[in-house]
Amino acid sequence: MGRWEPNARERLAKAALELYSERGYEQTTVAEIARLAGLTERTFFRHYADKREVLFGGSSGLQELFVNAVALAPGAAAPIDAMAAGLEAVSEVFVDRREYSRQRYAVVAAHAELQERELIKLASLSAALADALRGRGVTEPAASLTAEAGVAVFKVGFERWIAAAEERTMAQVIRESLDELKAVTAGG
Structure with a gap:
């Protein structure tokens, strides 16, 4: 087995998604995921706490990227x-x-x-974004409302982007979703 080969984390995630899609989440074991990835169960547990987490392994990096971009936006930028x-x-x-x-x-x-x-991951993301906004001097409830709105735009935009007929980039769909939110809140 290629236990020490690079990209073990990505190989495990790919194998898990393949098996979950083919056989179902409940019917798939960690041993099967590891075997398909050419790794051991021990290696699986070095990278992921459980078979659920393999689908959410990128969430902490995504949250960090999102929070840092909000925190580092130009100082004069409005919260939205x-x-x-x-x-x-x-x-x-x-x-x-x-x-x-x-x-x-x-x-x-x-x-x-x-x-x-x-949902737990999205709630954690919203809390982290609200903290980043508060760090920019945004007061409550504006910080929490903006964070929740940002997560909603992300969620709605993501769901639109993965639709079968959608061909635009995620950035385009997200921008359009944010523009829709702005129009709704402006009374349009």
């Missing part, structure tokens, strides 16, 4: 414009990942346990 900077940065992560994202979304949507994990 700082959030737009974060959304733009996050969109870049998904370049060339539409098919993977579609498969992952389908697996998560089919299982309540995975949906719950997804």
